[in-house]
Amino acid sequence: MSYIRVLFVCLGNICRSPIAEFVMKDMVSKRGIADKFYIASAATSTEEIWNGIGNPVYPPARKELAKHGISCEGKRAVQITKADYGKYDYILGMEQRNIRNILRIVGMDSEGKVKLLLDYSDDPRDIADPWYTGDFESTYRDVVEGCEGFLRYLEKNKLVQ
Ligand code: 4NP
Numbered sequence: 368m369s370y371i372r373v374l375f376v377c378l379g380n381i382c383r384s385p386i387a388e389f390v391m392k393d394m395v396s397k398r399g400i401a402d403k404f405y406i407a408s409a410a411t412s413t414e415e416i417w418n419g420i421g422n423p424v425y426p427p428a429r430k431e432l433a434k435h436g437i438s439c440e441g442k443r444a445v446q447i448t449k450a451d452y453g454k455y456d457y458i459l460g461m462e463q464r465n466i467r468n469i470l471r472i473v474g475m476d477s478e479g480k481v482k483l484l485l486d487y488s489d490d491p492r493d494i495a496d497p498w499y500t501g502d503f504e505s506t507y508r509d510v511v512e513g514c515e516g517f518l519r520y521l522e523k524n525k526l527v528q
Contacts, residue, residue, distance in 0.1 A: 380410030411468035487516035
């Protein structure tokens with residue numbers, strides 16, 4: 368059986384995309400379909416990677432996940448590579464700027480894999496960026512909306528049962 372391979376992407380891979388990675392893992396696990404997925408997250412930048420070692424999830428993001436009973440233990444920032452384009456079926460950016468940076472790294476999106484996470488919601492937009500606002504609740508809420516919409520899309524199109 369082949370997995371549905373999903374890569375969530377943001378600038379640093381310490382706030383938004385790890386929240387998306389672990390919310391999505393939690394959702395598919397609660398629906399009993401975790402074994403149909405391979406889910407990960409990555410950065411467009413190397414801001415949070417030092418000598419090849421990525422920083423852990425930013426503490427306020429970790430706390431927001433913990434509030435909802437979700438652990439992100441062991442996750443460290445990694446940068447998206449050109450090879451990831453072939454490794455994933457869906458490469459989901461958190462904001463429009465991520466999409467531009469993803470395309471700079473992977474090249475042309477010839478298979479239409481690169482999307483905004485909230486493109487799968489009824490209200491396509493950027494995920495709220497908590498970096499300057501400190502508002503991790505809004506980020507969490509937007510991510511849940513996006514992941515629910517994405518799962519609805521997969522179910523509706525019979526890509527997952
Ligand atoms: P993220 O948050 O992209 O949601 O992981 C940020 C992380 C690092 C920086 C900005 C945003 N930075 O400027 O280093």
